[in-house]
Amino acid sequence: MAASQHATDLEMVQPGEGRLGHAPADHPPVPRGRVGVLLVNLGTPDATDYWSMRRYLSEFLSDRRVVDYSRWLWQPLLQLVILTRRPFVSGKAYRGIWNQALDESPLLTITREQTEKLAARLEATHGDRIEVAFCMRYGNPSTDSVLRRLQARGCERILVFPLYPQYGSPTTATACDQAFRTLMRLKWQPAIRTVPAYFAHPDYVAALAASVHEAYETADTPPEVLVASYHGVPRRYLDEGDPYYCHCRKTTRLLQERLGWEDAAIETTFQSKFGPEEWVGPATVERVAELAREGRKHIAVISPAFAADCVETLEEIQQEIRDAFLAAGGETFTYVPCLNARDDHIAALAAIADNELAGWLPPATAG
Structure with a gap:
């Protein structure tokens, strides 16, 4: 009964239309009745x-x-x-990595493709009640501009979906902070939900494992070890209660279990150190060189913390970190791409969104 009533409420004003039944004839149009899903990525120049x-x-x-x-x-x-x-x-x-054809960063290209695919998938089950969009925490399209656009298109409820599987203060938290800053300036705030960390979601882990299987099957030489490289954070973040380091470690463990591998077949490392203080480790660039010197001449590297390939993966891993491994005596370096717009990744994002949208939409129907 509740779902039926909610569906009726949503249908009172169809998406894109504008006048409430009780409003006077001269009331300006007010689009209503839609639900927004806002994907948030780090940013791009x-x-x-x-x-x-x-x-x-x-x-x-x-x-x-x-x-x-x-x-x-x-x-x-x-x-x-x-x-x-x-x-x-x-x-x-x-x-060195710029998408010359579209004159934009690969992160922007990939995030747009993810948005389009997720929109199609959610539309297949929920119809046109959902508006899917994306924004960047830094750069364009800005969080503020896209949130305002969603509201203008009738989204009274918006799900903010940071594309960070592992929660981190410098990633997930700042993405949500920026959305809340926009709310502070709005006269009429939409209802907001945020997607929690999804590092342990079985569909996400399964997609990671599938990407590893595919990379190993096509590698010229089978890798001897898989290095799971995550963006690093200062050590004190862990000491102050940020769960990011623990989420990364658990992601690696869940991936290992899904692959059915022994402990020695996979390692966790951290990259992109910035500044003078101690960061969590081991450092990826140093550990891959050590592996080469230890006689592990064939390795693969995956970046489970990045939902889309970006400068940290396409430039730092595939150039700087690869070079460090080869200079230390390594022979073959296999990069496992981020999940990007893979179908199994989009299915995982859709499953997560559906779970967080519960109660805002009538039950999904197959389409």
């Missing part, structure tokens, strides 16, 4: 030139979730020292 990179890096590195040093100390160092040089280095890295 608009271009690879110095000023585009500087704007992007300034927004990213000014986020207190990312770098939580005192602003009085950090901002002068960031603006006067780091951002005079870092945009050149980062711009070069992005130019």
Whole structure:
């Protein structure tokens, strides 16, 4: 009865229409009755030139979730020292992976494709009541602009879906923070839900395992060990209660169990250290070199924390980390791509979204 009544409420005003039955004739149209799903990824510069990179890096590195040093100390160092040089280095890295055909970063291309595929899948089961969109925490399309667009299109309820399987303060938390900042400025706030960490979701783990199987089957030489490389965080984050490190370790364990492998066949490492303090380890770039020196000449690397390939995987792993392994005597380096827009990944995202949308929509029907 409750689901039936809720369905009736949703159908009072069809998506895209605008006038309530009790409103006066001169009331402006108000789209109503839709549910939004907002995928949130880390971010991307608009271009690879110095000023585009500087704007992007300034927004990213000014986020207190990312770098939580005192602003009085950090901002002068960031603006006067780091951002005079870092945009050149980062711009070069992005130019090496840039999608020249669309003049955008691979992360933007892939996130758009994920959004389109997820929208099609959810529409097949829920019809046109759901509006799926994506935004970037840093850069464009911005969280604020896309949230406002969803509301303007009649989304009274919005599911914010950070594309980070493992919860982390510098990733999941800041994505949600930015959505909440928009709510603070809205006169009429939509209802908001956020998707929790999904590192243990069986469909996500199954998709990871399938991607490993496919990479191993096509590798010229079977890898002797799989290195699961996650983006690193300062060690004190773990000490202060951030569960990211533990989520990463558990992801590796669940993947190992799904693959049915022995302990020696898979390792957990962390990449992308920034700044002088101690970070969680071992460091990927150092560990792959050690593996080569230990006689493990054929390895594979996977990045379970990234939902889409980006500069950290396409440039850092496939160039810097690969080079470190080969320079230490390694022979074959197999990169296992991120899950990107694989069908099994989209199915996992749809299953997660369906679970979090419970109560906001009538029961799904096969389509």
